[in-house]
Every structure is written in structure tokens, then in C-alpha cells.
Amino acid sequence: MxxxxxxxxxxxxxxxxxxxxxxxxxxxxxxxxxxxxxxxxxxxxxxxxxxxxxxxxxxxxxxxxxxxxxxxxxxxxDQTEFAPVGRKQAAGGAARIPFEPSFLFSKDLLQAAIPELLSQTGTTGRQFAQLLIRSHQEISRNEYPDLERAAEMVGKRVFPLNVDDLMALCKHHGLEIRWFERKPILAGNKDREVRSVIRSFFDSPGTIFLNKALQSDPARLKFDLASHIGHKVLHGGDGLKSPHATGGDIGESPDSGSASNTGIEARDVLHAWRDFECSFFAGALLCPKIPFRRFLTRERYRVEARQKLELTAAVIMRRMTKVSAYPYWHFFDADAPGHFRAVYRGNGIPLPWGNMARATDPCPHWAVFRMFGNTPNASSQISVLRENDQWQLYCCHTLRTRDMAGNPHVLSVGIDLLPALSSNGADAVQIVDSIAEDCLRKKGQAKVNRAATEAIREVASILSIAWVEESLEQSARIICSRCSSCPRQGQCDAAPVTRARNIADVQQEILTTTK
CATH class of the missing domain: 1.10.260.40 (lambda repressor-like DNA-binding domains)
Incomplete structure (x- = not known):
């Protein structure tokens, strides 16, 4: 004493x-x-x-x-001074590009070049707007205090809200509920047809139309009600909001924009931003920051705890990336290998397989895509990824589910482990290098060694994330953005056979042999 x-x-x-x-x-x-x-x-x-x-x-x-x-x-x-060792990390999302020479990136030239880029790639204005919003989200790491405050004022931080609570909020804000019946249909979605169903939509100035199928699906009903309440509160119920329908890519509904509209118009950005605002508001209303953080801590971030709240796994996963005090999160929602409905990379993890277009040589070892195979409905995975000549270390929890139209979905939420290891005084670089070396020796996957296991288990306890510790029961895997750049010896089985050579290597051969 x-x-x-x-x-x-x-x-x-x-x-x-x-x-x-x-x-x-x-x-x-x-x-x-x-x-x-x-x-x-x-x-x-x-x-x-x-x-x-x-x-x-x-x-x-x-x-x-x-x-x-x-x-x-x-x-x-003891008298030893504590020196923080957490690494400095840039904001999340894609790596920045230098705008040089700067005269080629003037406002006038960009305004002329972007529509041409969209036209050449077949990208719709709505899809481009979604990419802008996602980048904004990742750079800011989901910090939208005005939306948080608006949701807390409406819901008064009551947690959890049930369907009756949300119906009462609708009535309080002058919203009328009407029910309709519609079954899933085949809808066009860029380069494919998908089963889709309209769940709900907002009709100005104050009517919410709900599919009767939601009556037996309280988790989705609660999200739709919360989103439409958000539209009324934030935008006065002017009706400039997309319908809620299953089967779309990158945060949109099937046919949410004209297939021939490969330019970009002001309404594309307006609709996309408003849809995002309403979705964020819904998450903040259903999962207010402080009560939900307490819940996650108590449940050790187990996604399965959503059943106690009658919320979808997507709402739980997306919201935990925001309310957690640990900022290095990512989230993927894929409805087919290579097709994303939602992406968030607050930890800057490279985007696997491409975005709105499929890669020609996809890596099959990402948990979000392995789950489409004959794997369990839920699993946790530690992954190592080679980027910029350094190994990165991630852990994710992934589960398979279905949307309201019956389409399979895979949801994956994860964290970057390196900042947490560094903050705990561990040699993060040595730990990830040792895991990667073991994986390389054993054809791309190996059990995590004892020293690394102890360090990761300590971090899991500090962060209070159960699935980080559970991932140690499985083999760690090497993942990559493309099979052609796979660091495995001999590359992985999915790598295409090719005789193509790198031109830069040929140039170097010429310089070497002519000296």
C-alpha cells in the first residue's frame, strides 16, 4: 500500500x-x-x-x-515512463494519388474527364456517387455527429427499440403506414438478373408503404421504419429517397438508375447522399452510440447477439465499426463472389477482387468469398496480406445469410490487428512476419504460433472481441488482391496460367545485356 x-x-x-x-x-x-x-x-x-x-x-x-x-x-x-507505441496510420480507405502534373487536374478538366470515364467504363452516375460517399465515409471514419444527434433526439437513446416503439415514432412525426403485397421478381442489375423484392418506399409527404412480408421479419421492418423516419426528420419527407429493394450493387437497388445513364447528374449525388444519411440515421436510432457500445462490450462483439435485439446482422456489423473506440475496422457485404452491396474500409484494407467489375484472377482465400462455398455458416479468420513490401495482419468474423428475396449474402466485419498489438507493447512486425513465414512454409495456411497466439489473445481481451480469440482455433491464411500477385510458393491454384511477361523486366534485361 x-x-x-x-x-x-x-x-x-x-x-x-x-x-x-x-x-x-x-x-x-x-x-x-x-x-x-x-x-x-x-x-x-x-x-x-x-x-x-x-x-x-x-x-x-x-x-x-x-x-x-x-x-x-x-x-x-514502477518508475518506467510509459511511451505509447501505437503506429501512426492514415485515415482509412483507398490510397491517395498525387495530382501531378497539377494542371491536368483542374476543376474544368475533371468535370470534362469524369463523365467520359464513366461512359467508357459503363459506370452509372449513381454508382460513381456511391464511391464518392464511401471514400468520404472511410476518410472520416464514419464521423457524422449531426446525424448522430438527430437520431438521439428522436429516439432519446432508448435501447433497444421494438416495432411498436418505431410505429409510435412514425405516428408522432405524422407518418401514415400502408401495407402492400408483392412477391420477388427478376430485376435487371447492371450485367445480370437478380431476384428482387420491394420491401418499402416513402411516398411524399408522409406515407410509408411496407411489404406485408415484413410483418414476419421484425429486424428488417425496424430498419426500414427507422430509415423512413430519418427521411422525414432530415429532409421533411420530400420523397427524394430510393425505395428499399433487395439485389442491388454498392448500396443501390436494382434499376435505381437508368442503365443508359452513364454520365453523372446532380440528382445522382443527391439521391445517393440522402440514402446514405437515412441509412446512417437508422443505425444510430436503433443502436445509439453509448448504450450500444455497452451492449457490444458485454456481449464481446458477438454478432449472434443481434437476436436479443431483433436487428439484422448487417445493422449490427456496420454499426459496430462506428461505435467501437477502436477505429481500424472494415466491413463487406457481398451477394456473389466479386459483387459488393456495401464496403467500408476504415482500416485501409485493400479491396479484394475489384469493385463494380469482376477481377480476372480473383483470390479465393478471402473469408467473405470462401463463405460462398461449402463452409460453415459463420467463421472467424486471421489473414496476412502482403502490401507495399510489408505484411499486414487482419482478423474478421464472417457469416452467410439471405436477403428478403432469398438471395445468398455473405457479411464480413474485421479489424486490423497491428495497431492493437503495437499499443499493447508487442513487436507487431515480428509477430506478423512469423505468422506469414509459417503460412508460406505450409502452402498458404498454418496455425498461429504460440508467441503470436499469446499476444493476439491479450489484444482480444483488451478489445473485448470474442471472435478474435476464436479465430486462433483456425489456421491463418495468406490472402492477396489478385492471384497473379499471390506470395505463395508457386501461387495458389486459382492463378491463371499465362506466358505474359512484365515489360519493365524485359527493359531491364536489355539494359543489362547491352552494357
Whole structure:
């Protein structure tokens, strides 16, 4: 006890720095302690006083806090200064490109070139608008405080909301509910036909039309109601909102834009942005940030816990990427190998297989695409990926589901493990290199070695994410953006046989032989 009293200010500073390094709030730390020992758990205010040096924790309480943060109690008491080791990482999403020479990227030239680009590639204005919005989302890491506040004002942070609660909110905002019957149909969707069904749509100024099939599907009904409430609150119910229908690509419904419209118009961006706003509002209304974060911590981020809330897996997964204090997340929603309905890359993970067009040599080892095969309905996977001459380390949880029209979907949510390992004082580069070396020796997949397992298990405990720890029971896999660049020895089986050579290599041969 005397040692604790002597080092109270130093102890508090180390606790505060370590907590912030792991992006754990005082409230989260208090809740995590309560999960382990409700009787001894400190309050938020008491933790704050410990950090400021105004209170000294007992040995029992220090041991409890140390256990949550995966440190020995003695670590808080020594005189070694705590230096954060988390790596600096750019905002998520695709890598930036230098706009050089700058005169080629003037506003006038871009306004002329972009429509031509869309026309040449067959990209619709709505699809291009969705890409703009996704990039904005990834760079900002889903920070939209105005939408959060609007949803919290409407829902008053009540969690969870049931169908009756949402119906009452509709009535409060002057919205009328009408029901219709429609069964799935075949609808055109870019280069293919898909089974599609209209779930709901908004008719200005205040009528929500709902498919009767939603009456037996409360999870989807709640999302649609929340989204339409968002349109009324945010946009006055002017009706400039796309219908909710299954089967579209990259956040859109089938035939949501004219197939011949490969230019871009102001209404394309307006509709896409409003659809995004309403969707984000719906997530914030159904899963308000603070109550939902507490729920995720309590359930250790298990997606299966959605059944307690009557919410879809997509809502749970997308929302956890926002409310988690850990910022390095990604989310994929694929309805066929190579076809995405939604993408979010707050951790900057390279996009597998392409985007609106299929790759000619796709990598089959991404969990989001393996799930279309004869695999379990849900699994967790650790993946290593070679990028910019460095190995990256990711963990994801993936599950197979079906949309309202019966089309198969695969949803995958994951995190970048390297920042968490670095924040915990581990040698992240050595850990990922050791995992990659084992995978390379064993044809692309191998069990995670003991040292790496212990480090990842500690991180899983700190982040309170159960499926990170569960992924250690499976073999880690090498993944790549294209099979032709697969780092496996001999490449993977899906790599196409080709005699093509790299022109730069031929040029180098010429320079070498003529010197």
C-alpha cells in the first residue's frame, strides 16, 4: 500500500496513457471491471480520481484494473515512463494519388474527364456517387455527429427499440403506414438478373408503404421504419429517397438508375447522399452510440447477439465499426463472389477482387468469398496480406445469410490487428512476419504460433472481441488482391496460367545485356 501511495501520480498517468492508447473510455473500463467483479468495480468518477492522482487504488482494485488491461500490477508501480507505441496510420480507405502534373487536374478538366470515364467504363452516375460517399465515409471514419444527434433526439437513446416503439415514432412525426403485397421478381442489375423484392418506399409527404412480408421479419421492418423516419426528420419527407429493394450493387437497388445513364447528374449525388444519411440515421436510432457500445462490450462483439435485439446482422456489423473506440475496422457485404452491396474500409484494407467489375484472377482465400462455398455458416479468420513490401495482419468474423428475396449474402466485419498489438507493447512486425513465414512454409495456411497466439489473445481481451480469440482455433491464411500477385510458393491454384511477361523486366534485361 505504501508503494501505491508513493507512486499515485505516476500510477494514474500510466493508467490514463495506457487506457487512451487502447482507446478505452473511463466508462468502458468501469463496465469491464464490473463484468469481472461487480462488487469491487470502480465507478467512472473514482477511476478519474485515480488517474489524476487524487485517489489510490487498493491492491485488489489495482489487480482488477491490471487484469482488464492485460498488465501486471507491478507495471503500474514502477518508475518506467510509459511511451505509447501505437503506429501512426492514415485515415482509412483507398490510397491517395498525387495530382501531378497539377494542371491536368483542374476543376474544368475533371468535370470534362469524369463523365467520359464513366461512359467508357459503363459506370452509372449513381454508382460513381456511391464511391464518392464511401471514400468520404472511410476518410472520416464514419464521423457524422449531426446525424448522430438527430437520431438521439428522436429516439432519446432508448435501447433497444421494438416495432411498436418505431410505429409510435412514425405516428408522432405524422407518418401514415400502408401495407402492400408483392412477391420477388427478376430485376435487371447492371450485367445480370437478380431476384428482387420491394420491401418499402416513402411516398411524399408522409406515407410509408411496407411489404406485408415484413410483418414476419421484425429486424428488417425496424430498419426500414427507422430509415423512413430519418427521411422525414432530415429532409421533411420530400420523397427524394430510393425505395428499399433487395439485389442491388454498392448500396443501390436494382434499376435505381437508368442503365443508359452513364454520365453523372446532380440528382445522382443527391439521391445517393440522402440514402446514405437515412441509412446512417437508422443505425444510430436503433443502436445509439453509448448504450450500444455497452451492449457490444458485454456481449464481446458477438454478432449472434443481434437476436436479443431483433436487428439484422448487417445493422449490427456496420454499426459496430462506428461505435467501437477502436477505429481500424472494415466491413463487406457481398451477394456473389466479386459483387459488393456495401464496403467500408476504415482500416485501409485493400479491396479484394475489384469493385463494380469482376477481377480476372480473383483470390479465393478471402473469408467473405470462401463463405460462398461449402463452409460453415459463420467463421472467424486471421489473414496476412502482403502490401507495399510489408505484411499486414487482419482478423474478421464472417457469416452467410439471405436477403428478403432469398438471395445468398455473405457479411464480413474485421479489424486490423497491428495497431492493437503495437499499443499493447508487442513487436507487431515480428509477430506478423512469423505468422506469414509459417503460412508460406505450409502452402498458404498454418496455425498461429504460440508467441503470436499469446499476444493476439491479450489484444482480444483488451478489445473485448470474442471472435478474435476464436479465430486462433483456425489456421491463418495468406490472402492477396489478385492471384497473379499471390506470395505463395508457386501461387495458389486459382492463378491463371499465362506466358505474359512484365515489360519493365524485359527493359531491364536489355539494359543489362547491352552494357
Amino acid at each position: 505504501e508503494q501505491i501511495i508513493r507512486n499515485s501520480h505516476f500510477l494514474g498517468a500510466k493508467l490514463r496513457n495506457l487506457r487512451k492508447e487502447h482507446r478505452i473510455t473511463l466508462e468502458d473500463l468501469s463496465a469491464r471491471c464490473a463484468q469481472i467483479d461487480p462488487q469491487s468495480a470502480p465507478s467512472v468518477s473514482y477511476l478519474s480520481m485515480i488517474e489524476s492522482g487524487r485517489r489510490n487504488p487498493s491492491q485488489e482494485l489495482l489487480a482488477l484494473i491490471a487484469g482488464v488491461l492485460q498488465r501486471k500490477p507491478a507495471w503500474f508501480l
